[in-house]
């Protein structure tokens with residue numbers, strides 16, 4: 001199975017081969033995180049915690065179950081989620097008076113509590129997040145990390161005294177995203193979704209999409225400005241400095257295990273995973289190359305190298321299994337370890353370690369005298385070139401078109417749109433693609449025509465087929 005030939009088959013095969021998740025659990029779309037997969041996800045979660053803690057968010061943990069009465073307070077929200085929630089209807093043998101929703105997302109769990117927590121402007125801004133699992137009854141074909149019914153994700157929720165302060169939060173979220181995506185070596189596109197595609201209850205939604213190598217987009221997260229759409233029905237208000245009661249402005253930001261799905265899809269190859277150094281369980285693996293005569297000497301040098309790298313904070317593994325080097329290479333290639341270090345008699349004589357990069361296959365040597373520093377530098381180079389390579393592939397998919405005859409599938413199309421929903425719907429129907437929206441935060445001088453009605457427009461949007 002080859003990535004170029006059948007992306008979906010290839011993706012499923014890689015997840016299985018690398019043993020990231022076990023889909024044999026007897027509930028469809030609810031997969032088991034294996035030790036290797038979970039270790040990577042936990043690493044991603046660690047960076048998310050670091051970022052959110054570092055920007056003044058507090059971690060919380062809300063209950064999984066939400067009373068139907070709270071869930072239904074915001075009418076668009078319930079409309080958007082009604083068909084994809086799991087319900088708890090019984091406790092033991094008793095039918096519940098008020099059914100309980102298994103959280104699909106936590107607005108309706110948190111906001112009744114926010115209305116108790118927030119009293120005055122001194123309680124603002126309120127910035128909290130949680131890293132939990134959410135549940136959605138996905139009816140399309142499930143796919144590990146990309147389309148599942150139990151979703152590991154983080155959600156941050158904030159309350160502000162003004163629309164402007166909430167807008168500042170969105171800018172902060174965008175900055176957090178850029179730092180996390182850099183660690184994952186993932187390029188992405190930020191676009192303001194169309195009115196019919198925004199999150200149920202949101203004032204506007206910024207979708208975060210990454211382009212998969214089959215030319216389809218994968219939405220890896222989203223950021224929403226709610227204005228007072230939720231604070232009004234949930235009664236989240238504060239007394240401002242003039243003694244007036246006002247509703248808070250709210251935002252949310254969330255990303256899920258799709259981040260891992262994106263890393264697999266974007267970076268892995270036909271041999272296995274290719275892990276970005278920042279989230280690799282092992283960043284380097286040391287393979288001893290020895291004969292009967294020098295086994296002891298080589299093993300001692302390998303152990304010393306391991307200790308030196310570990311002391312500098314590099315996640316390193318010495319593979320001292322009794323197996324041929326070739327079969328060790330094969331195993332670590334599947335796992336996607338960014339850097340393979342080979343150490344043999346000749347290397348020791350020359351005072352070097354031989355390295356092989358997982359991403360490009362490139363070979364070279366590092367001076368053994370400064371092995372930790374040298375290894376660190378090569379890991380940085382790997383991360384940089386993984387991001388560059390992915391960004392250039394993403395860029396190559398963006399195709400400008402001027403009329404409907406030029407529509408091509410599995411490309412990111414860019415074209416003029418007058419903004420009239422009728423034209424937007426017409427485009428989506430005739431192309432069988434989805435408008436991602438206009439680029440967030442990028443004022444561009446564009447003068448063109450709406451692809452449907454031909455009216456002059458200064459607005460350009462992107463469209464794609466989603467995964």
Ligand code: ZN
Pocket residue numbers: 417418419420423450451452453454455
């Ligand atoms: Zn138009």
